[in-house]
Amino acid sequence: DAGVIQSPRHEVTEMGQEVTLRCKPISGHNSLFWYRQTMMRGLELLIYFNNNVPIDDSGMPEDRFSAKMPNASFSTLKIQPSEPRDSAVYFCATHRGRDEKLFFGSGTQLSVL
């Protein structure tokens, strides 16, 4: 089991461009979380999926952010249009079976210029 895999590891883009972050969760999970980490605000939950259905998206900052989970093996977080204040590290995390702890990917470092 390769764990949670995120891509790309680093993304540099210009303001106004569309950005898509990808996550391949641990097999056998039933939940997926997207978190954002900044120095100012720490780790913040953006959205939670259960059985591929969005359950809590109250942390999504605004309509520029959208997330999808078309199947149990893949999720995307899209920002359109991107802004400099979106610069952060974005993490994907899942549970593994009945294990209550979250397993995190290595994150995507996003820089919007």
Next chain:
Amino acid sequence: EDQVTQSPEALRLQEGESSSLNCSYTVSGLRGLFWYRQDPGKGPEFLFTLYSAGEEKEKERLKATLTKKESFLHITAPKPEDSATYLCAVRDLGYGKLTFGQGTILTVHP
């Protein structure tokens, strides 16, 4: 709303100098309190889960304890490789999200 406050924000220790990190929390119903370690450029890595006041968990030089309002991460005789950011998080009785504190940046000098 669940809240987690960690202190200090940063801690510098000499190798072998024991100390403690604090995590204060407010939660409507505690399902579990989690400690994670995060190294630069990596995602948080799980250390411990504590479920009830009075519980303690140990792993190498780390020991985590829990009361009804706070948790401590005790570091005994730390080594430079213990340098990292330590994150505390709470899980309430809901669907399983973790609410994180801001973290404590620990630096251990040889």
